[in-house]
Amino acid sequence: MAPLVEMHNIVKIYSNGVVANNGVDFQLEKGEIHAIVGENGAGKTTLMKILYGSEQPTSGEILINGEPVVFKSPVDAMKKGVGMVHQNFMQIPSFTAAENVVLGHEPAKGVRLDKKKAIEVTKELSEQYGLFVEPTAITETINVGMRQRIEILKILYLGVEILIFDEPTAVLTPQETKDLFKAVRVLIEKGKTIVFITHKLREVKEISDRVTVMRNGKIMGTMKTADATKEGLARMMVGREVFLDIHKPAMKRGEKVMSVQDLSYVSETGRTMLRDLSFNLYAGEILGVAGVEGNGQTELVEVLTGLRVPASGRAVVDEIEVTGKTPREVRQAGVAHIPEDRLSNGLSLASSIDDNLIVDRFDKPPFKKGLVIDQKVVENNGKKLIKEFSILTPNGELPVSSLSGGNMQKVVVAREFSSDPKILIAAQPTRGIDVGATEFIRDQLVKKRTDGAAVLLVSADLSEVMSLSDRIITMFEGEITGVFPNASKVGEEELGYYMLGVKRQTAEEMEAML
Amino acid sequence: MSINLVLKGIFSALFLASVLRISTALILPALGGLITDLSGSINISLEGTMLVSAFTGVIVSGFSHNVWLGVLAGIAAGVLFSALLAYFHLYLGTNIILAGTALNILASGGTVFLLFMLTGDKGSSSTLASGVVPTVNIPIIKDIPFLGTVLSGHNIFVYGAFVLAFLINQLLYHTKFGVHLRAVGEDPVAATSVGINVRKTKFVTILVSGFLASLGGLNLSMAYLSSFQRDMTAGRGFIALAAVYLGGRKPWGTVLAAILFGIADALSNQLGTLNIPSQLVQMIPYAITIIALVVYGIRNQQKLIEQTKRFQERELARSKSEQQD
Numbered sequence: 086m087a088p089l090v091e092m093h094n095i096v097k098i099y100s101n102g103v104v105a106n107n108g109v110d111f112q113l114e115k116g117e118i119h120a121i122v123g124e125n126g127a128g129k130t131t132l133m134k135i136l137y138g139s140e141q142p143t144s145g146e147i148l149i150n151g152e153p154v155v156f157k158s159p160v161d162a163m164k165k166g167v168g169m170v171h172q173n174f175m176q177i178p179s180f181t182a183a184e185n186v187v188l189g190h191e192p193a194k195g196v197r198l199d200k201k202k203a204i205e206v207t208k209e210l211s212e213q214y215g216l217f218v219e220p221t222a223i224t225e226t227i228n229v230g231m232r233q234r235i236e237i238l239k240i241l242y243l244g245v246e247i248l249i250f251d252e253p254t255a256v257l258t259p260q261e262t263k264d265l266f267k268a269v270r271v272l273i274e275k276g277k278t279i280v281f282i283t284h285k286l287r288e289v290k291e292i293s294d295r296v297t298v299m300r301n302g303k304i305m306g307t308m309k310t311a312d313a314t315k316e317g318l319a320r321m322m323v324g325r326e327v328f329l330d331i332h333k334p335a336m337k338r339g340e341k342v343m344s345v346q347d348l349s350y351v352s353e354t355g356r357t358m359l360r361d362l363s364f365n366l367y368a369g370e371i372l373g374v375a376g377v378e379g380n381g382q383t384e385l386v387e388v389l390t391g392l393r394v395p396a397s398g399r400a401v402v403d404e405i406e407v408t409g410k411t412p413r414e415v416r417q418a419g420v421a422h423i424p425e426d427r428l429s430n431g432l433s434l435a436s437s438i439d440d441n442l443i444v445d446r447f448d449k450p451p452f453k454k455g456l457v458i459d460q461k462v463v464e465n466n467g468k469k470l471i472k473e474f475s476i477l478t479p480n481g482e483l484p485v486s487s488l489s490g491g492n493m494q495k496v497v498v499a500r501e502f503s504s505d506p507k508i509l510i511a512a513q514p515t516r517g518i519d520v521g522a523t524e525f526i527r528d529q530l531v532k533k534r535t536d537g538a539a540v541l542l543v544s545a546d547l548s549e550v551m552s553l554s555d556r557i558i559t560m561f562e563g564e565i566t567g568v569f570p571n572a573s574k575v576g577e578e579e580l581g582y583y584m585l586g587v588k589r590q591t592a593e594e595m596e597a598m599l
Numbered sequence: 600m601s602i603n604l605v606l607k608g609i610f611s612a613l614f615l616a617s618v619l620r621i622s623t624a625l626i627l628p629a630l631g632g633l634i635t636d637l638s639g640s641i642n643i644s645l646e647g648t649m650l651v652s653a654f655t656g657v658i659v660s661g662f663s664h665n666v667w668l669g670v671l672a673g674i675a676a677g678v679l680f681s682a683l684l685a686y687f688h689l690y691l692g693t694n695i696i697l698a699g700t701a702l703n704i705l706a707s708g709g710t711v712f713l714l715f716m717l718t719g720d721k722g723s724s725s726t727l728a729s730g731v732v733p734t735v736n737i738p739i740i741k742d743i744p745f746l747g748t749v750l751s752g753h754n755i756f757v758y759g760a761f762v763l764a765f766l767i768n769q770l771l772y773h774t775k776f777g778v779h780l781r782a783v784g785e786d787p788v789a790a791t792s793v794g795i796n797v798r799k800t801k802f803v804t805i806l807v808s809g810f811l812a813s814l815g816g817l818n819l820s821m822a823y824l825s826s827f828q829r830d831m832t833a834g835r836g837f838i839a840l841a842a843v844y845l846g847g848r849k850p851w852g853t854v855l856a857a858i859l860f861g862i863a864d865a866l867s868n869q870l871g872t873l874n875i876p877s878q879l880v881q882m883i884p885y886a887i888t889i890i891a892l893v894v895y896g897i898r899n900q901q902k903l904i905e906q907t908k909r910f911q912e913r914e915l916a917r918s919k920s921e922q923q924d
């Protein structure tokens with residue numbers, strides 16, 4: 086029997102000359118969960134965009150159930166049963182969940198909308214697939230997990246058979262990820278077929294039946310997940326051995342470079358996000374912050390980097406108080422920042438890669454020459470960093486928006502690492518990044534620390550915090566609940582208790598270790 | 600004249616009736632502004648559209664001696680005029696503010712030019728005997744004292760404005776087209792992804808807004824007055840847009856806001872009899888527009904902050920209950 090989907094010899098050349106897919110043959114069997122992995126810019130998203138009709142291939146053909154099809158738009162693809170679960174949700178914020186589910190194909194009685202029917206249909210689908218949503222909730226007021234379920238229901242309502250997920254777990258908390266996987270299994274039970282793009286090999290092993298590895302616009306191989314090992318997949322993706330374990334020389338802790346004293350922060354809406362936080366940061370160490378997302382980590386990082394003003398308390402770098410200063414002044418004190426939300430805080434999407442790489446230093450030599458910026462130097466700087474950090478792009482003059490998600494992050498990392506900071510504050514530095522680049526960034530973090538910089542690492546990936554940090558603090562509801570001076574000696578479960586506020590160390594216990 | 604007389608005037612049935620009449624020329628274009636604003640491409644040439652329709656209605660009815668032909672021609676001119684805007688904006692990619700402004704200027708100059716060509720007068724069409732639409736006496740109500748004076752005996756545009764407000768409300772919230780219109784306005788990418796034709800939706804919306812604005816214009820020249828005067832819209836097309844925002848971008852809210860501005864207008868008519876500089880009095884409707892918008896803006900900001908707060912509190916509660924599981 087023919088496979089459900091066959092893509093033959095797909096070539097995609099973008100208008101800027103980037104060859105994103107270079108002769109790809111891809112097959113999807115009915116009823117399987119097919120994972121696609123590959124480095125940033127390997128062409129995963131592009132291949133799937135072609136399958137659901139949002140990009141047209143330069144050449145090549147697509148067969149569904151053995152029949153050739155041509156998709157001019159996602160609507161065409163939808164008619165043939167192919168749908169996409171968008172990561173940036175395609176929803177109207179002021180509409181209810183049900184209105185979004187039926188959008189574009191609303192049930193009606195004559196010219197009048199049948200709103201009851203819309204709610205019923207949503208409820209039915211929701212129950213049928215175990216995707217809980219509240220039909221009458223206003224979309225903009227509900228959380229990411231439910232919005233993703235709306236997105237799934239929306240394409241199920243249109244009767245799709247094939248669901249494409251592009252890095253669906255990148256925006257989810259661990260609990261929400263678990264729920265999503267449960268729902269994915271129900272979808273399979275009901276006879277659907279799923280494509281699942283991810284960077285997390287753990288997820289590949291957990292959820293998929295088969296896995297396809299892409300590199301450089303080509304497919305390196307497809308295999309049964311049961312036959313694949315994480316190391317083997319990583320090697321195939323990157324084309325060399327990848328060390329999933331981190332090699333870390335012993336710590337040589339230096340002097341205190343930052344001291345945070347009784348820091349509190351209250352959000353615009355009056356919620357206390359940080360409560361009397363105190364700790365010190367030393368040269369030559371990586372201090373990891375572990376916590377369930379939303380417990381004040383984001384606010385901590387943004388207060389320390391000058392993006393927010395604390396309600397009370399202070400942070401001192403080398404005798405200079407940095408709290409309440411502008412981000413620029415904080416940077417001048419030697420603090421670099423890899424922001425969590427790189428699209429809005431880390432990059433100017435419409436500006437060139439070269440320009441993004443010098444925004445923190447354009448006013449200093451060698452970039453500044455007289456009253457103007459020396460474009461030659463900017464360009465060379467761009468060339469050097471693009472090479473050093475393997476940013477995948479034909480040249481540095483292109484806007485950052487033309488890069489794949491992971492390569493955007495590399496631009497931020499390249500800028501911050503090359504600023505030679507005394508203190509590096511890294512928030513979710515490897516989110517959405519492929520294994521090869523993750524390895525690179527982790528290595529660099531360790532290298533910076535071994536060279537004597539102080540690193541504050543905030544990550545939702547507990548295994549990342551545990552394997553990189555020298556010392557760990559746990560945060561729960563804006564407070565430090567525990568300090569673990571020897572990161573390698575503490576177990577995941579133990580940390581979990583502190584992250585959830587089940588266990589707490591007393592102030593006296595912590596004092597000496599902070 | 601004394602203050603007493605003015606006050607008496609304001610609290611009379613005749614005053615309320617005049618508010619309704621004056622508001623009509625704001626309600627109709629405001630509804631047009633509302634739907635285009637919700638569709639994401641706000642029609643800022645309402646002013647010009649009204650002017651073109653007011654002019655066409657008078658000229659055609661004057662020369663044909665047929666009121667209804669004048670009304671039809673006025674509507675057709677207004678719809679065509681806004682089709683021009685839609686074409687520039689949606690098919691040629693012109694910025695809608697620029698195209699709309701250009702059309703407003705064209706309408707202002709063009710009507711005077713044609714007026715001079717056709718009647719030999721540059722200021723008004725009073726030499727031309729143009730038509731006036733009929734008024735309606737509502738049975739029973741017309742005999743109730745006070746209420747009868749307020750509600751009955753208006754021209755058909757006054758009643759039409761309220762019927763249309765009802766219909767626009769139905770259109771926006773109870774038909775597919777209305778849902779698509781609002782979806783397109785909020786997130787065109789999301790709308791496209793489910794197969795909604797953004798351009799077509801916006802085009803139709805702008806045409807409908809042209810229809811509504813044309814009625815507003817005709818109301819000025821074929822009901823409220825019985826002739827065309829140069830620039831007789833006097834900024835109503837813009838005040839109508841202010842009413843859209845003040846009304847919270849909802850049909851009935853917009854109608855209420857338009858009536859508020861209508862009251863200000865009627866008030867300035869009343870106060871005109873007092874011994875105050877007339878320029879000051881004429882400023883009232885515009886000043887009230889600005890004050891109302893500022894108050895509205897501040898209130899809205901507070902509401903937004905409260906909303907975020909509620910949202911965060913709920914999320915916090917949720918995360919707590921999740922932790923307990």
Ligand SMILES: Nc1ncnc2c1ncn2[C@@H]1O[C@H](COP(=O)(O)OP(=O)(O)OP(=O)(O)O)[C@@H](O)[C@H]1O
Pocket residue numbers: 099100101103104105123124125126127128129130131132477478487488489490491492517519
């Ligand atoms: N719209 C576009 N215009 C030009 N080039 C593009 C466009 N979209 C993607 N590219 C380029 O095509 C290549 C493949 O990108 P794609 O988004 O498919 O990668 P990916 O495998 O999904 O990567 P990631 O894991 O980082 O999301 C990249 O080099 C990217 O810069």
Ligand SMILES: [Mg+2]
Pocket residue numbers: 129130131489490
């Ligand atoms: Mg991608």
